[in-house]
Amino acid sequence: MFSKLSKGLLAGSVATSALLAAGAATAENMVALLLPENVNPRWEQQDAAAFLQTMKEIAPDVTVEVFNANNDTATQQRQAEQALTQGAKVLVVIPIDGESSAIIADTAAEESVPTLAYDRMINSENTSFWIQADMFATGAAQAQHVVDNTKSGDTLVLLKGSPTDPNAGVIAAGQISVLQPLFDSGERKMGYENWTPGWDPAIARRSMDQALTQLDNNVQGVVSSNDGNAGAAIAAMEEQGMAGTVPVSGLDCTVQAQQLMLLGKQTQCGWRPLHEMAAAAAQVTVRLLNGEEYADLATETVQNGVGADVAFVPVTSYSAVGAEGVAYVIDNDPSITKDMVCQGEAASTAFCQ
Incomplete structure (x- = not known):
């Protein structure tokens, strides 16, 4: 239905x-x-x-x-x-x-x-x-995207949601269903993980700053539970010259997230x-x-x-990736238009021309 x-x-x-x-x-x-x-x-x-x-x-x-x-x-x-x-x-x-x-x-x-x-x-x-929606499957899709865009031995950061939000735990469980076997085998390394009370991007930003400091910027993927966390992670990596080189997942496909996707800084969002x-x-x-x-x-x-x-x-839910994912969301979400997305820096992307 x-x-x-x-x-x-x-x-x-x-x-x-x-x-x-x-x-x-x-x-x-x-x-x-x-x-x-x-x-x-x-x-x-x-x-x-x-x-x-x-x-x-x-x-x-x-x-x-x-x-x-x-x-x-x-x-x-x-x-x-x-x-x-x-x-x-x-x-x-x-x-x-x-x-x-x-x-x-x-x-x-x-x-x-x-x-x-x-x-x-x-x-x-x-x-x-x-x-x-099926939030377990959404979390699994987030993790699978990051896995698919990293390689053996790479280090990942997990920015989880609010500990009081029932969905956050389900999303995290979906992520771990994909990641734990890889952590156990050494195919991927868990570099840092933290919850984000109230889904507050300011807290997510502090977490990402801590992760980059503790790992000396040795981060190859960010499994972020929503777009607010993703934007915070990207801002932290921007200061280190890393934004656009690391896959970052998200959820909700906000206008800002879609702009970041067109710029190659956020690479996935669950819609x-x-x-x-x-x-x-x-x-x-x-x-x-x-x-x-x-x-x-x-x-x-x-x-x-x-x-x-x-x-x-x-x-239903959909894992939006790159410009193709942005196009899908714009076509199917009545609250978002191409004109809304094609603002600021994103306006110069090929998608917006």
Whole structure:
């Protein structure tokens, strides 16, 4: 489901089914979208924007309140309580912490309000729905790209994600599934690894600076868990005259990441159709508002960290490499255009001519 990508916000079949589901929504309905932070531009510029646009199309009488917790779990919990006090009928939550966010779903359940986990799982028995790509496969693709572009004996750096983000651990596990056999055999060397609390690029930059110092710049590949980490690693290597000589993976395919890819400084990024994730979240939200079944929207059931069965919609993902990967993302991501990518230094690349 949701594998058909298009330049429009929704594929026709998705829009049709959602419109049919929207009929019973009323002006008295309010839903809350709780974002984790604004360090990564995708949350506000892509996920929230697409969710708001989809809700406007399929349920124009529903009010959507958007909150951003700025990477503070206590703030996110207070925002959830505020939303419930304001009368929210559904919570769509991108948790900062998959464990502590359970209190959000549990508190909402006490008021008979369902909680939808978007992107990151919420480890609560009261999580109604989860929407995400296969992050293990995404991590494996990141690592495989770096392996394919390094040689026997080369030294790698791993810049992992936020330790409180459930996805970060899954991504790292996917990476290690590829890398550990090579580390064990000596085909590749683990030079340095570190987590990045809050996915903060400033922390990733410090980690990369430390890695370069400890290894005396003897780094041939960077397995980075997202584009923010990748950009930080590239900035650190730029100072050492290494940028563009070392493969660097990423995730999200932000405009900046695509520009770096065209310049040959970032070499890979994992892309997910965030507009389709948001569309799926909107469809489920409207079904929940209307008290309707949503089993047809879920293709799988997964168990979360507390053993609860959660309806799951997996979305597709794509490993974008080089200019060809940039072209794919531009063709399939309605939030990004060639004009946006072809700015600054990237404008002089062959792709942009």
